[in-house]
Amino acid sequence: MIQYLARRLVLSLVTVMGAVVLSFFLVHLTPGSPGQLILGSGASQEQIDALNDKIGWNESLVSQLTHYLAGAVQGDLGESIIDGHAIGPDLSARLQITGTIAALATLVSAVFGVLIGVVCAVRGGVTDRLINAANGMALSAPPFWIGVVLVYLLAVETSLFPATGYVSPADGLSGWLASITLPVIALAIPGIAIVARTARVSTIQSLAQPHIQMLRSMGTPPWRVLFVHTLRSASVPVVSVLGMQFVAVFTGSIIIEGLFGLPGLGQAASTAVTYHDFPAVEGVVIVASLVVVMVNLVLDALVVLLDPRVRLA
Template sequence: MVIFILKRLAFAVLTLVVATAIAFVLVQLSGSTPGGVALGQAATPEQVHAYNVALGWYDPWVVQYANWVGQVLTGNLGVSLIDGRDIAADIAKRLPVTAALAVFGTLLSLVVGVVMGIVAAVRGGAVDRVLAATSGILLSLPAFWVGVLLVFLFAVQLRLLPATGFVPLQTNPEAWARSLVLPVLTIAITSAAGIARQTRASMGEVLTQEHMRSLRALGTPTTRIIYVHALRGASLPILASIAVQFIVLFGGSVVIEVLFALPGIGQAMQSAVGSADLPFVQALVLVATVVVVIVNLALELMTRALDPKLRAS
């Protein structure tokens, strides 16, 4: 196990290097320069050139990338070219917003999706067809459209929840929870269907296996067969689906954050790309890659723990 973890950590480091190097090259090829972004159109070419020289923009790419990595290893992600704010501090404020969306959205879609999938696999017949049709409809719904409908219903018509905005947990826990309800519901409604389909397929396959029939013949309670033996056997593809779902939510929550005016990582990425804030873009790519690496590492460890064949290898 120790060797396995060390190999995966080495691969994680390599993934970080490759992803950040690609982002670095794309930034260099973007056509924008730090001086042009920071000083604006009113600056003269000489002023822009002097600004870029001071930052080492014209140094070889390898040197620039090495300097950036060394800076990151000290915890310094640089400053924004737009307003000079500290990037690390800004990301630290935004990270809990996106993390809360991704975690709670994944958990709710997990519960709903797994329950739908198990019911469809166990009951079969008309129930299976109805749930399959329901999941198909949910998969086709755009997240933005679902969010608008939820805002209209719960914020405009019923006035039960805020339509937009975010309140930090430490400021007001109740208001924090209320500000997350509609975004999390939007995520769960549009994400649970994929998990439901994966659960249905995995459970349906496991329930037809020989050892399941043996457990029934031995008089094992049905609930234990379904929720212990069958669910454990079907858990690997379900876990993979959940991990992918979390990564997608964390890295692709721009639509949700913009719709509900949430100051998260997705909103920051949209703003940074739109304003060509090059250091901010690189820092956000680094953060997103770290999250992907951590989730994949956790998934591999859980897969190894749940699969007897992998534990024995």
């Protein structure tokens, strides 16, 4: 198992490095320069060139990349070329917001998705068909559209939750919960549908396995057959889907954060790309890539623990 995870770790580090290098060149291939965007159309070319020289934009790409990576390895993500603030502490605070929302949305998807999927597999019939139809509708609705509907119904019409804005937990737990409830629900609804379908299929397949049939014939209590033996056998695909769900929610947070006015990584990425703030762009890529590869490593470890045959594949 250790050798398997070590190989995955090396591959993950290569992935992070590739993402950083690719994003670096994409930023520099974008038309315009930081000097043009910061100084505006009224600035002369000399002023623009002077600012670009000051921030190192006109240095060779290799020199810029080498300098940046040397600092990043030491934990220094540099400073924003827009306002000079330190990028590391800013992204750390934003990561807590985005990570918390993604984790809660994934947790909600796991709890309700597994419950719904198991009910469909065990009950079957009309219940299965109705829930599958509802799942199809949930899958076809993008989180942004769900968020708009939730804002209209629960914020505008009933005032149960704030439409936009974020409250820190330090400023009040109730206010924090209220500010993240709608984003979490908007992100969790499609996830619940995906997890439910996966759990349903996996549970049906597990119930049909010979050893499960044998346990039933031996008079093993139905609850033990289902919750101890069947669900463990069916858990590998569900765990894999949950891992992908977290990654999808985490990396795709920019739209939801924009809709609900959340100061997370998505908002930071949008601002950095708009103003050619390449240190900030690189910082967002590094943080997001590290989170994704760490989640994948944890997912790999869980899958190996649940099904040791994976390490031999």
